[in-house]
Amino acid sequence: MAGTESALSVRTAQAVRLAETVDDAVHALRSHFGFDHATYHLGYTIDAVIDAPFVKSTYSDAWMGRYILKRYVNVDPVVQHGFRRQLPFFWSELPMAPQAMELMQDAIAHGVGTEGYTIPIIDRVRRRALLSLTTTQLDTTPFRQIVEAERAALAELAFLIHEKAIGELHGSDPLPALAARELECLTWSAEGRTYKEIARQLDISEHTARAYLRSARLKLGCGSIAEAVAKAIRFNLIEENNA
Amino acid sequence: MFRILQAPYRPADADLLDQMYRLRKRVFIDQLGWSLQHCSAGLERDRYDGMDPVYIVWTDERTGTLLGSTRLMPTTGPTLLYDVFSKTFPDAACLAAPGIWEATRTCVDCEAIAALRPDIAASDAFATMCLAIIECGRAHGIHTIVSNYEPHMKRVYRRAGLQLDEIGRSDGYGRLPVCCGIFDISPPVEAAVRAKLGLPAPLFAPIAPERVAA
Numbered sequence: 001m002a003g004t005e006s007a008l009s010v011r012t013a014q015a016v017r018l019a020e021t022v023d024d025a026v027h028a029l030r031s032h033f034g035f036d037h038a039t040y041h042l043g044y045t046i047d048a049v050i051d052a053p054f055v056k057s058t059y060s061d062a063w064m065g066r067y068i069l070k071r072y073v074n075v076d077p078v079v080q081h082g083f084r085r086q087l088p089f090f091w092s093e094l095p096m097a098p099q100a101m102e103l104m105q106d107a108i109a110h111g112v113g114t115e116g117y118t119i120p121i122i123d124r125v126r127r128r129a130l131l132s133l134t135t136t137q138l139d140t141t142p143f144r145q146i147v148e149a150e151r152a153a154l155a156e157l158a159f160l161i162h163e164k165a166i167g168e169l170h171g172s173d174p175l176p177a178l179a180a181r182e183l184e185c186l187t188w189s190a191e192g193r194t195y196k197e198i199a200r201q202l203d204i205s206e207h208t209a210r211a212y213l214r215s216a217r218l219k220l221g222c223g224s225i226a227e228a229v230a231k232a233i234r235f236n237l238i239e240e241n242n243a
Numbered sequence: 244m245f246r247i248l249q250a251p252y253r254p255a256d257a258d259l260l261d262q263m264y265r266l267r268k269r270v271f272i273d274q275l276g277w278s279l280q281h282c283s284a285g286l287e288r289d290r291y292d293g294m295d296p297v298y299i300v301w302t303d304e305r306t307g308t309l310l311g312s313t314r315l316m317p318t319t320g321p322t323l324l325y326d327v328f329s330k331t332f333p334d335a336a337c338l339a340a341p342g343i344w345e346a347t348r349t350c351v352d353c354e355a356i357a358a359l360r361p362d363i364a365a366s367d368a369f370a371t372m373c374l375a376i377i378e379c380g381r382a383h384g385i386h387t388i389v390s391n392y393e394p395h396m397k398r399v400y401r402r403a404g405l406q407l408d409e410i411g412r413s414d415g416y417g418r419l420p421v422c423c424g425i426f427d428i429s430p431p432v433e434a435a436v437r438a439k440l441g442l443p444a445p446l447f448a449p450i451a452p453e454r455v456a457a
Contacts (some may be wrong), residue, residue, distance in 0.1 A: 086297050086317055087383045120309035122320035124339075126294075151384030155341035159319060179337030181410075207427035208408040211338055211387045218340045 008032065009153030011222035016157055022056040029133075029157060032147060035178045036055050036113055040161050042129040042169075054165060057119040063110040075100045082118050082130040088155065090144070091116040091134075094104045115140035117147045118157040129165065131158035156218070163221060178237060182216035185209055187238045190229045245375045245431035250295035259300055262309035264288045270350040275393065279353045281320055291316065291323050291347070299375050301351070302358040310360065311351035311372045315379070318343045324389055328411050335389075335411025335423040342386040343425075349390065367440055370403030374436045375446050380428040382447070388426050393419045398419050400426070404435035411437045 004078055012032040019025035032040040039057035053073075057064065066072075073079055092115055098105070108114060113134025121129040133154070135143035147154065178186075181202070187226045188198040199209040213225055222228040232238045248256050264286035271277045272287055279287055294316070301311040316322050318339045324347065329336035351368040363371065376388060390407075392400070400407040411423040426432070437443060 054389065081249075084295050086295065086315070086320075087247070087249060088381075097331055121319055124319070124321060126320060149255070150344045152386055153384075155384045159341045180335045181334035182337055204410070205406055205408045208389070208410060209342075211343060211425055212334075214387075215338045215340045216342065 005153055006150065009150055009157070010223060013153075013157060013160060016160050017221070018166070019164070022161060023165055024169055025161050026056050027058055029161070033133070033139060033150070035133045035143070036111075036134075037134045040129065040130045040158075041082075041132070042127065042162070042165055043079075043081070051206070054169060056165070059112060060110065063107070063112060066106070066110065070103075070106070072103045072106075075103055078116065078118055078130070078132060082120050082132075083128050085120050086122065088119040088151065089118065090147075091118065092140075097157075111136055114138060115143055117143075117154075119155055121158050121162045123162065123166075124229055127162075127166070129158075129162050131161060135209060160221070176219040178219060178232075179212075180214050182219070183232070183238055185212040185228055186216055186232050189213060189225055190233065190238060244377075244448075245299060245301050245380060247447075248298040248300055259269065259302065259309060260298070261286070263298065263300060263312045264292075266309055266312060266350060266352050266358060267348050269352075273455075276418050279416055287348075289323070290302070291321075294321065297379075299372070299379055301372065301375065302348060303355070306359060307357050309352060309357060310356050311349075311368065313349035313372060313376060314347050314348070315344050315376070317341065318345055318389065323347050324391055324423055327391070328413055329419070331413050332411030332423065338389055338425070340387075342384060344380065344385045344388060346388050346390045349373075349392075366399075366402070369399050369441055370436060371442075371446070372439060373400065373403050373405060374442065377428050377433050378447050380447055381430075381433060386428055389423065390425070391421050391423050394408075394422055395419075397422070397424070398421070398423070402439070404439040405432065415441075 012029060015028040015032060016025045019028050026038040026040050037058045039055065039059060042054040075097070077100050078091060078094060081094055113136050114131050116134040118130050118132040124189065137143065184202060185198055188201055193201065195206045195209050199206040202209065217225055217228040220228045220231050221232055248259065252260065253436055267287040268282060268285050272282060274277060276356065277291065297315040299313050300309060301316065306354045317339055324345050349372055351372055353365055353368065356363055356368050357365065380388065397407055405426045407424045407426045409422050409424045412420050414420050433448045
């Protein structure tokens with residue numbers, strides 16, 4: 001829920017945002033959470049086909065080379081399912097076709113991981129991407145626990161990295177248009193109002209106020225409401241109130 | 244029994260998807276009178292069904308008959324509600340974040356439930372679908388649901404224990420306006436809906452790996 005993000009996820013979002021490249025961002029995500037690997041994979045798009053898939057990963061170069069050489073992408077269940085699914089999933093939930101067995105054994109041998117968690121990403125123009133996190137531990141319980149505790153935060157981080165990748169490939173998008181309600185919530189927030197007060201002011205419920213602020217924060221690419229307010233003021237989206 | 248269907252849909256799910264399109268036709272076109280396009284041969288299927296959405300389906304375990312269904316899509320991608328409400332209600336359509344998903348075409352088959360599950364009161368059937376959405380959402384990092392519904396449904400949501408907030412209204416497709424509302428998915432909300440239904444146990448079985456034998 002907004003306002004209750006863990007310190008870990010806030011720190012990570014900060015590091016991901018400050019990262020100069022997508023490559024730096026996946027490394028930052030891995031080290032902050034203590035995952036063994038993190039990989040961002042931008043897939044085919046509806047409108048434009050990128051010649052080489054855009055993949056940024058902490059996997060070893062040896063594994064990345066082998067994956068391409070063996071054409072594992074054609075049998076990789078994470079890729080086959082990830083680019084069609086919408087809900088995030090643990091790799092152990094996937095149906096395993098016989099032809100993927102070699103890949104799985106090879107992946108374990110190359111230190112890819114014993115368990116993974118993949119977040120499918122989709123944007124307004126239907127570009128699809130995957131963010132995958134893995135552990136190499138035999139006991140996958142600690143990995144599952146941290147993922148389960150941080151599911152919502154990880155989904156936001158995945159989208160943040162996606163926007164960074166789109167920026168890296170196509171140049172950053174112009175400032176997004178915010179809806180009136182989002183701007184109103186930001187304006188009241190700039191005056192130091194709490195969710196409860198904003199909700200009362202606008203005659204909406206507290207969770208709706210939170211949802212507008214979350215949506216506004218995400219469109220502005222910010223990790224906190226305070227940051228989003230500052231950015232909105234800087235770009236003259238809302239007026240600074242001296243009251 | 245509740246299940247989540249996701250693309251790539253399995254051949255074995257084809258019959259269930261067909262039942263779902265038929266139920267949607269009966270509920271939204273025959274009963275509510277919505278003038279939805281892309282309806283043919285007794286099926287209600289729109290372009291968003293072609294975008295690999297997630298479906299939650301509720302079936303009778305013994306007969307395999309569909310009892311209810313809903314369609315979930317992440318608001319970071321194209322959504323029905325964005326397309327329907329963006330011109331008339333930009334505020335309603337603006338919500339887009341990884342943890343905010345839209346639920347559309349949520350419906351239950353009252354006749355099938357009366358016949359096959361007489362233990363479930365008609366008034367609880369819709370709330371049970373809502374609980375399924377909440378469980379699925381909580382298991383996947385979804386914190387907010389945006390949904391469309393006819394005005395009288397607000398009471399049904401509220402009775403189910405959900406604090407539904409109307410954020411837009413449009414003269415949509417039928418005799419009545421269509422509202423756009425949002426509700427929160429959180430442990431207290433889940434507890435409230437569960438308590439109203441008197442259902443302490445989860446609707447979904449834990450996800451089991453569906454390994455295909457070599």
